[in-house]
Amino acid sequence: MTTASAGPDRGDFAKDNYSDSLFPREIKSTLTHLRDIGEQHVDSSVKVRAWIQNTQMQGKKMAFVELREEGSWSIQGLVVAGTDVSREIVKWVGSLNLESFVSVEATVKRPLGLVKSCYVTNYELHLSKVFCKAPAPEVLGLSLVAVNKAAICVDEEEVVDSIENLTVKVLVVPGASLATYISNPVIYKRTPVAQAISDVRIAVRKLFTKYIDVRDFNLFEPPCLIGTASEGGTEVFTLPYFGKRAYLVQSVQFYKQIEIAGGRKKVYSIGPSFRAENSNTWRHLTEFFVIDLETKIENHYHKVIYLLEDLLLYIFRQLEVHVYLKEVRISFANSQKLLRKEGPIEFRNVSDDKDISTPQEKTDFYIINKFLESARPFYAIPDPENPAVTNTFDFFIRSQEILSSGQRIYYPVVLEDRIRAKGIDPSSLGIKEYLDIFKSAGVPLYSGRGIGLDRVVAWYLALPTVHLAAYYPRTPKRLLL
Amino acid sequence: MTTASAGPDRGDFAKDNYSDSLFPREIKSTLTHLRDIGEQHVDSSVKVRAWIQNTQMQGKKMAFVELREEGSWSIQGLVVAGTDVSREIVKWVGSLNLESFVSVEATVKRPLGLVKSCYVTNYELHLSKVFCKAPAPEVLGLSLVAVNKAAICVDEEEVVDSIENLTVKVLVVPGASLATYISNPVIYKRTPVAQAISDVRIAVRKLFTKYIDVRDFNLFEPPCLIGTASEGGTEVFTLPYFGKRAYLVQSVQFYKQIEIAGGRKKVYSIGPSFRAENSNTWRHLTEFFVIDLETKIENHYHKVIYLLEDLLLYIFRQLEVHVYLKEVRISFANSQKLLRKEGPIEFRNVSDDKDISTPQEKTDFYIINKFLESARPFYAIPDPENPAVTNTFDFFIRSQEILSSGQRIYYPVVLEDRIRAKGIDPSSLGIKEYLDIFKSAGVPLYSGRGIGLDRVVAWYLALPTVHLAAYYPRTPKRLLL
Numbered sequence: 001m002t003t004a005s006a007g008p009d010r011g012d013f014a015k016d017n018y019s020d021s022l023f024p025r026e027i028k029s030t031l032t033h034l035r036d037i038g039e040q041h042v043d044s045s046v047k048v049r050a051w052i053q054n055t056q057m058q059g060k061k062m063a064f065v066e067l068r069e070e071g072s073w074s075i076q077g078l079v080v081a082g083t084d085v086s087r088e089i090v091k092w093v094g095s096l097n098l099e100s101f102v103s104v105e106a107t108v109k110r111p112l113g114l115v116k117s118c119y120v121t122n123y124e125l126h127l128s129k130v131f132c133k134a135p136a137p138e139v140l141g142l143s144l145v146a147v148n149k150a151a152i153c154v155d156e157e158e159v160v161d162s163i164e165n166l167t168v169k170v171l172v173v174p175g176a177s178l179a180t181y182i183s184n185p186v187i188y189k190r191t192p193v194a195q196a197i198s199d200v201r202i203a204v205r206k207l208f209t210k211y212i213d214v215r216d217f218n219l220f221e222p223p224c225l226i227g228t229a230s231e232g233g234t235e236v237f238t239l240p241y242f243g244k245r246a247y248l249v250q251s252v253q254f255y256k257q258i259e260i261a262g263g264r265k266k267v268y269s270i271g272p273s274f275r276a277e278n279s280n281t282w283r284h285l286t287e288f289f290v291i292d293l294e295t296k297i298e299n300h301y302h303k304v305i306y307l308l309e310d311l312l313l314y315i316f317r318q319l320e321v322h323v324y325l326k327e328v329r330i331s332f333a334n335s336q337k338l339l340r341k342e343g344p345i346e347f348r349n350v351s352d353d354k355d356i357s358t359p360q361e362k363t364d365f366y367i368i369n370k371f372l373e374s375a376r377p378f379y380a381i382p383d384p385e386n387p388a389v390t391n392t393f394d395f396f397i398r399s400q401e402i403l404s405s406g407q408r409i410y411y412p413v414v415l416e417d418r419i420r421a422k423g424i425d426p427s428s429l430g431i432k433e434y435l436d437i438f439k440s441a442g443v444p445l446y447s448g449r450g451i452g453l454d455r456v457v458a459w460y461l462a463l464p465t466v467h468l469a470a471y472y473p474r475t476p477k478r479l480l481l
Numbered sequence: 482m483t484t485a486s487a488g489p490d491r492g493d494f495a496k497d498n499y500s501d502s503l504f505p506r507e508i509k510s511t512l513t514h515l516r517d518i519g520e521q522h523v524d525s526s527v528k529v530r531a532w533i534q535n536t537q538m539q540g541k542k543m544a545f546v547e548l549r550e551e552g553s554w555s556i557q558g559l560v561v562a563g564t565d566v567s568r569e570i571v572k573w574v575g576s577l578n579l580e581s582f583v584s585v586e587a588t589v590k591r592p593l594g595l596v597k598s599c600y601v602t603n604y605e606l607h608l609s610k611v612f613c614k615a616p617a618p619e620v621l622g623l624s625l626v627a628v629n630k631a632a633i634c635v636d637e638e639e640v641v642d643s644i645e646n647l648t649v650k651v652l653v654v655p656g657a658s659l660a661t662y663i664s665n666p667v668i669y670k671r672t673p674v675a676q677a678i679s680d681v682r683i684a685v686r687k688l689f690t691k692y693i694d695v696r697d698f699n700l701f702e703p704p705c706l707i708g709t710a711s712e713g714g715t716e717v718f719t720l721p722y723f724g725k726r727a728y729l730v731q732s733v734q735f736y737k738q739i740e741i742a743g744g745r746k747k748v749y750s751i752g753p754s755f756r757a758e759n760s761n762t763w764r765h766l767t768e769f770f771v772i773d774l775e776t777k778i779e780n781h782y783h784k785v786i787y788l789l790e791d792l793l794l795y796i797f798r799q800l801e802v803h804v805y806l807k808e809v810r811i812s813f814a815n816s817q818k819l820l821r822k823e824g825p826i827e828f829r830n831v832s833d834d835k836d837i838s839t840p841q842e843k844t845d846f847y848i849i850n851k852f853l854e855s856a857r858p859f860y861a862i863p864d865p866e867n868p869a870v871t872n873t874f875d876f877f878i879r880s881q882e883i884l885s886s887g888q889r890i891y892y893p894v895v896l897e898d899r900i901r902a903k904g905i906d907p908s909s910l911g912i913k914e915y916l917d918i919f920k921s922a923g924v925p926l927y928s929g930r931g932i933g934l935d936r937v938v939a940w941y942l943a944l945p946t947v948h949l950a951a952y953y954p955r956t957p958k959r960l961l962l
Contacts, residue, residue: 052923070744099923133923137921185743186742187743188743206694220683223952223953224768225768238721259670262668278723287704442581442616472702472703476723
């Protein structure tokens with residue numbers, strides 16, 4: 001089979017100790033992760049697999065090479081010509097393209113002083129073998145040095161691309177625009193901040209599941225492809241479907257109520273919803289991730305408010321104490337400069353050591369209850385003690401709505417009356433299907449709501465745009481990366 | 482506000498003890514679930530919320546009423562005219578439409594003999610108050626008696642609808658066709674078998690997550706809307722997207738490899754994929770649910786086979802021992818007749834007490850390794866010791882493929898050579914984007930694969946069609962329910 005051209009000079013006495021090829025020699029030492037390196041490894045030989053974050057020749061006999069694993073973990077490596085290490089390997093390592101992936105054999109040593117440029121400051125690696133497993137190109141689309149800086153511009157309309165396609169050896173590199181960061185995911189995702197945002201997002205999902213599972217909610221899976229626009233909604237994506245029209249789901253409400261009508265007491269789902277809205281703002285996505293739940297109301301709908309409030313406070317507090325967030329916190333502390341520049345107005349003067357990751361609960365997380373009947377849709381149940389208002393409520397983080405909910409009318413005759421009272425034809429597309437569920441068999445009273453995962457993560461972390469909270473943000477202009 | 486018409490005769494001395502309305506009187510007794518009723522409740526008053534499964538008048542002074550909660554839980558209720566219970570309430574309860582949802586106050590009693598028609602056999606409820614919270618129509622689209630029987634026909638093309646729109650009081654009811662069951666989800670989902678299938682499906686998801694989370698895999702969220710057909714695939718759904726064309730994701734491979742290239746060691750996702758294939762068979766869905774994972778290979782790709790094998794065996798074995806599955810097992814034991822009729826050939830003669838829920842591991846779950854180079858796509862890595870075969874493998878349950886996987890080529894030069902060798906243009910749509918990831922920065926070697934959740938559940942349970950394993954099966958002809 002074809003293999004890539006090997007770099008080393010074949011006359012070199014240490015030629016078996018370095019190469020780039022699809023199937024290089026195996027290294028026998030124990031594979032060790034940077035986060036695990038400790039006193040027990042000093043003067044021992046280890047195998048490390050990592051990206052090359054930086055290289056620097058020091059004369060012809062020595063090369064420095066920064067190696068990086070997942071997250072912030074980086075360590076200083078040295079290649080020094082001597083008995084086992086040839087000058088050729090030193091030169092070869094010094095010329096490796098940044099962000100290439102290598103497998104190395106090295107002896108762990110204590111450095112002369114703390115290595116301030118790396119995350120691991122109290123150990124360094126003296127490399128004896130270096131195999132390039134996956135080479136990066138000579139010129140990267142975006143350098144890691146640039147993407148680790150604050151973005152020049154967060155407005156995605158205004159792309160500032162002046163620094164793209166720079167070689168990464170330039171020492172002073174400005175940042176790029178946010179759009180450039182997101183368009184270069186392979187590099188952007190290698191930054192500690194990008195990985196920390198993802199870690200928080202997944203922690204929110206897992207904490208939600210943990211909280212809700214012990215309360216006997218049933219996970220279910222609503223479809224994305226549907227045969228009628230959700231609740232007669234506009235701004236829906238449509239597509240041809242075997243001679244018919246299909247729609248992308250905007251709200252899973254219809255399917256949640258089939259689940260409840262179908263005999264479940266409490267249900268939840270986690271998945272995408274879609275909205276064909278041509279809004280190019282920092283708050284909008286065309287494909288967004290919704291955590292949705294629905295529960296029978298045993299007594300009063302206020303129990304649902306308490307449940308949702310308790311759930312969100314549980315998530316925020318657990319994010320604080322969760323052990324693995326130590327690393328996320330460090331990543332964010334490293335990025336205070338980014339927040340000062342890009343975060344909301346209240347963070348423009350934040351100091352490097354201030355913890356900004358948690359909303360102040362009393363002011364930054366609040367609930368509004370009992371909206372006016374005229375301000376809510378036909379399905380909102382009127383307050384039996386004051387029909388001018390409805391049993392509805394909204395939740396906010398940092399003044400941004402994250403969920404809008406309430407108790408829904410389940411009694412078929414009343415529901416049809418309300419639909420007419422709002423001037424809607426009960427036989428119109430989407431409305432008829434909604435009403436039919438309640439007519440088809442006894443459907444008990446219930447309430448619940450979707451929580452936008454993208455917005456919860458963005459506003460919790462005080463990010464400048466919801467696009468930074470999504471894995472692959474979908475906007476009217478962004479569809480591939 | 483408008484309320485529904487109340488049923489009771491207002492001259493009745495017990496008129497406050499029954500009604501149907503949106504806001505009925507509250508019952509003060511403690512809300513009790515049928516699964517929790519025990520000796521401590523005998524002669525005590527409880528509140529129960531349930532569906533009416535059956536009613537039968539016994540003269541003018543007594544009515545039997547079967548009440549059902551989630552899953553199989555049902556209990557016999559009696560309304561007997563006496564000091565506190567009027568003849569009017571007896572008559573009213575006896576005339577309630579089946580599958581209405583009620584809230585009742587009752588005294589728990591020991592029945593004269595075991596109640597064989599209900600799941601709870603050793604207690605019964607003597608009702609004193611009955612409020613109809615959500616009424617069912619007089620005529621259901623499909624009766625629960627019918628849907629609890631084996632389907633007449635599993636071929637969805639051939640709809641046997643003769644029994645639809647029967648009133649439910651008919652004593653001998655034939656089954657309906659599977660298409661009718663799925664088209665009446667509110668009734669179908671109330672059956673113990675439908676809920677048991679969902680329980681197994683969700684257990685598979687949760688066991689997968691539990692297994693993979695402790696092994697340091699990172700959950701991520703690939704998009705559904707993409708800007709180019711996955712890996713240049715055909716049979717893709719396309720839709721207009723703000724003046725451009727969008728596609729629905731067929732495979733998350735592209736995004737998995739961005740995650741690995743972006744610095745993660747191990748990733749997984751759980752979500753929908755789409756295929757616009759006009760296949761109307763028991764094995765096909767147009768929207769299907771995929772559990773996908775990808776991991777760096779530290780040494781040999783066989784480790785990935787061992788991981789996937791160990792993962793699936795863990796799931797199958799845990800499903801066996803998992804405590805809550807006791808109820809699922811009982812549901813399935815109750816439905817052996819259904820399996821005899823609809824299951825694969827080997828279950829045609831299964832006895833009622835045989836446990837058929839587990840595949841025999843040695844014969845029903847197996848792996849095929851090292852496929853010929855000519856039989857696999859361009860990205861399959863050749864075996865370094867025998868380039869005629871590739872480092873690829875397939876997994877099977879009951880002779881049906883559930884995953885097809887292998888190690889992928891990551892070295893850009895080699896990958897481009899292989900694309901050309903297979904007669905594909907490396908600059909063609911989808912292929913170029915795939916190749917560009919590997920060229921953009923060093924991407925380490927990795928392997929992994931998607932596992933079709935629908936198929937794993939269907940073949941594990943030996944269901945006659947994958948449509949029964951999905952929450953809302955999507956086929957060329959099925960798009961709303």
